[in-house]
Amino acid sequence: MRRLFSALAVTGFLLTSLPAVSWAQSLPGFTLFSGVKSENQLPFRLDFGGQTNGWDRYRLRIPAKKMKVAASEFVVSYPNYYKGKFDPKKIEVRVRDKKVPLTEAKWDRENGVIMIYPQEPVPAGTSVEIVLSNVRNPAFGGIYYFNCYTVSPGDAAALRSYMGTWILSVS
Template identity: 65%
Template sequence: MKRLLSTLAVASCLLTGFQAVSWAQSLPGLTLFSGIKGENQLPYRLDFGGQADGWDRYILRIPAQKMKLAVAQIAITYPNYYKGSFNPKKIEVMVKNKPVPLSEVKWDKEGRIIQIYPQEPIPSGSKVEVVLSDVKNPSFGGTFYFTCQVLSPGDVPLLRYLGTWILSIS
């Protein structure tokens, strides 16, 4: 009986540990001293664990309540110390779990910006996911602030801030 109980205790600890690891890179948890207000932090998921110098897929989410206007362009900026790489051909935008046709995706390495242009404006109130596949994480881990800005159709050509994804690469 003692062996059975000790085996169950060890097994439950192992399962709990694996479960915590799998949750570690899904959505931001409690972030202290980030400089970004809680309402401006956007949820995300790193599909392959966010390991330094590894390949990954970033799912960057924009909640429906942030999408107050239709969107004609999404711009994602990142810090100069982020030394990862992106494949613009493997970037897609999902609305209601369906890909949105894109007219163009530009990655300006020097300007540290990814510009995404849907063929048709994304309707206001939509829950949006920007999927960055085939991402090479930086060689050294850290915390990286990816900022989301959007341009509405007919707007004065100034990008409007929606929020920030605070990505952790280990």
């Protein structure tokens, strides 16, 4: 009888603790005093929990309602105090869970910018997920504001349109 109660207790603990771990770094949640209006906060997920100095995968999402025009380029900027590392060869854009072929993905470390160029423009009104795999989180924790901009096809001046901000926490 003791073994049965022990097994039930361990199983109950595991079932209740696992969802908390998986929810720890998903979506913006409830943010106080971020300086970013709630309508500009974009959803995201850190697949491996956002641990300092650890490897991670960032899933940065742009809802369909934000994609008012087609995008021929995605620009992700981050603050100069973010000291993580990105692998440009492990960057993807996904639309409806399908990988979009890219012409190029570049990481400009000095200016804190990731530039992503799809082969074909991503249509307006579609949900987009930018997947940054093989990310090395910074050695020190903190809150990092990643901003998203797009460039429309045929835009001669290459003006960037602000899509929103992902508020990431590394701890």
